[in-house]
Amino acid sequence: MHISVIGCGYLGAVHAACLAGAGHEVVGLDVDARKVAGLQAGEPLFHEPGLAGLLGRTVGHGLRFTTDPGTLGAAEVIYVAVGTPQLGDGQVGVGQVGTGHAGNRRATGNPAPDGSGAQGPVTAGRADLSQLDAALRQVEAHASRTHRTLVVGKSTVPVGTAARVAERLSQSDADLVVAWEPEFVREGHAIADIRAPARLVHGLPDDPEQARFARSQLARCHRGIDAATPRLAVDYATAELVKTSANAFLSTKISFINAMAELCDAAGADVTALADALGLDPRIGAGFLDAGIGFGGGCLPKDLRALQARAGELGAQPVAELLGRVDALNLRARDRATEALARLCGGSLAGRRVAILGAAFKPDSDDLRDSPALGIADRARAAGARVTITDPMATGGLRRLRADLEVVDDTLTAATDADVVALLTPWPHYLRLDPAELGEVVAHKALLDGRNALDPDEWKRAGWRYAGMGRR
Ligand SMILES: NC(=O)C1=CN([C@@H]2O[C@H](COP(=O)(O)OP(=O)(O)OC[C@H]3O[C@@H](n4cnc5c(N)ncnc54)[C@H](O)[C@@H]3O)[C@@H](O)[C@H]2O)C=CC1
Numbered sequence: 001m002h003i004s005v006i007g008c009g010y011l012g013a014v015h016a017a018c019l020a021g022a023g024h025e026v027v028g029l030d031v032d033a034r035k036v037a038g039l040q041a042g043e044p045l046f047h048e049p050g051l052a053g054l055l056g057r058t059v060g061h062g063l064r065f066t067t068d069p070g071t072l073g074a075a076e077v078i079y080v081a082v083g084t085p086q087l088g089d090g091q092v093g094v095g096q097v098g099t100g101h102a103g104n105r106r107a108t109g110n111p112a113p114d115g116s117g118a119q120g121p122v123t124a125g126r127a128d129l130s131q132l133d134a135a136l137r138q139v140e141a142h143a144s145r146t147h148r149t150l151v152v153g154k155s156t157v158p159v160g161t162a163a164r165v166a167e168r169l170s171q172s173d174a175d176l177v178v179a180w181e182p183e184f185v186r187e188g189h190a191i192a193d194i195r196a197p198a199r200l201v202h203g204l205p206d207d208p209e210q211a212r213f214a215r216s217q218l219a220r221c222h223r224g225i226d227a228a229t230p231r232l233a234v235d236y237a238t239a240e241l242v243k244t245s246a247n248a249f250l251s252t253k254i255s256f257i258n259a260m261a262e263l264c265d266a267a268g269a270d271v272t273a274l275a276d277a278l279g280l281d282p283r284i285g286a287g288f289l290d291a292g293i294g295f296g297g298g299c300l301p302k303d304l305r306a307l308q309a310r311a312g313e314l315g316a317q318p319v320a321e322l323l324g325r326v327d328a329l330n331l332r333a334r335d336r337a338t339e340a341l342a343r344l345c346g347g348s349l350a351g352r353r354v355a356i357l358g359a360a361f362k363p364d365s366d367d368l369r370d371s372p373a374l375g376i377a378d379r380a381r382a383a384g385a386r387v388t389i390t391d392p393m394a395t396g397g398l399r400r401l402r403a404d405l406e407v408v409d410d411t412l413t414a415a416t417d418a419d420v421v422a423l424l425t426p427w428p429h430y431l432r433l434d435p436a437e438l439g440e441v442v443a444h445k446a447l448l449d450g451r452n453a454l455d456p457d458e459w460k461r462a463g464w465r466y467a468g469m470g471r472r
């Protein structure tokens with residue numbers, strides 16, 4: 001099957017490689033020529049375990065990457081996996097991809113930036129759909145004029161977007177059918193998650209004939225996936241909401257356990273034991289109950305804020321408030337960690353040296369987007385500390401993005417003369433640190449275990465002052 005994937009970032013590149021691995025003829029399209037050259041050379045510009053090997057086996061054998069949108073004409077299916085980051089102030093949201101619908105514009109009372117006089121939303125937190133808009137322009141210009149093409153949205157979008165995309169593409173002179181297939185992969189596990197998903201959710205058109213076409217094309221795309229995988233056929237809006245509510249639920253679970261960690265700190269209890277006990281109740285489940293410095297990355301925070309904004313636009317204010325509390329609790333974990341650092345330094349971070357181990361938002365990733373570790377680094381610096389930071393995988397990106405930070409290559413250099421060491425991303429490498437060896441180079445043996453990942457007794461026995469997050 002001939003498939004194009006528009007947008008070859010963390011999601012699209014892995015998706016394209018997995019489709020090619022399953023035997024399809026795949027073209028990955030991106031506007032970033034450096035990214036395309038790296039992928040075509042089998043050397044992705046980001047770290048995802050197994051991706052380089054998979055590219056080595058598939059590039060030139062069914063897979064290629066390009067910046068040429070003219071390649072879209074050959075595709076039977078076009079996946080759209082472009083970014084949908086959080087809008088900055090003063091930009092537009094959902095209305096960007098539409099055909100003039102005023103629905104969400106009424107919500108804010110701000111003028112539309114297209115000069116149309118319509119009312120447009122101008123609030124941070126919404127999804128920025130400008131990449132999606134550009135991708136749709138490419139589809140409109142280059143999709144086949146001789147055969148019908150299925151356009152499948154993979155990007156995470158505010159509810160209502162898919163219907164607008166379908167309405168817009170129905171006005172094209174190409175024969176285009178739209179489906180939305182939200183993606184649930186985790187960075188660091190992307191290949192396994194794509195090959196063996198827990199479920200496939202297909203947002204299909206209302207028109208039965210178009211829906212049949214979409215289902216049969218999607219079934220062909222997924223020929224490598226276990227036939228027993230649950231496949232849920234729903235309408236566009238439900239599919240969009242399954243994705244954003246899944247991420248919101250995971251975020252809520254993390255913020256809940258971090259709220260309990262704060263209570264544990266106040267009451268002298270231990271949140272790790274509490275989470276173990278909660279997790280044994282099958283109705284609760286053990287996943288996503290690791291308390292610490294909270295969630296970050298390119299998805300959970302921005303998806304939570306986009307859903308909050310959308311709930312507000314749709315008039316569901318209590319829902320927006322709930323999601324806002326989850327976000328606030330998440331950011332509060334960063335504040336609490338910074339306060340813990342200050343306590344370990346005797347009450348103030350002014351003039352203190354802080355060594356941060358881990359910059360990526362989680363292990364097995366070099367993704368720095370909305371990283372809690374960087375949030376804490378910035379808070380500590382604002383409180384007067386001198387911060388040195390290291391990470392096994394993310395130092396290259398960190399130096400490029402944050403020239404203001406003191407970035408070093410290894411743990412011992414970071415920790416030399418430190419008044420306090422903070423473990424903020426639980427890379428396996430850090431979990432094996434020797435407290436005695438680290439104790440030789442620091443100025444003071446004080447440790448913040450921001451992910452509750454170390455054995456407190458081992459560190460205390462080696463003479464360290466240990467603080468976790470909600471942990472005795
Ligand atoms: N990162 C992940 O693991 C997951 C991401 N998602 C969603 O997938 C979408 C993509 O996420 P990421 O891959 O993390 O973003 P990303 O920012 O890493 O990748 C987006 C890519 O799209 C490219 N692009 C932008 N406009 C384009 C255009 N007009 N034509 C061709 N390429 C274009 C960019 O250059 C970039 O390489 C987002 O909506 C995200 O929420 C969903 C599940 C998992």
Ligand SMILES: O=C(O)[C@H]1O[C@H](OP(=O)(O)OP(=O)(O)OC[C@H]2O[C@@H](n3ccc(=O)[nH]c3=O)[C@H](O)[C@@H]2O)[C@H](O)[C@@H](O)[C@@H]1O
Pocket residue numbers: 156183184185186187188247250254287288289290291292293294295296297298299300361362
């Ligand atoms: O939409 C997305 O892009 C993806 O977002 C998350 O995946 P990901 O961002 O790769 O990372 P997670 O493993 O979910 O971790 C997110 C953040 O939560 C933190 N976390 C996770 C679990 C936990 O118990 N506690 C906790 O603080 C992690 O350290 C990390 O900062 C979801 O897990 C995926 O299902 C989803 O597809």
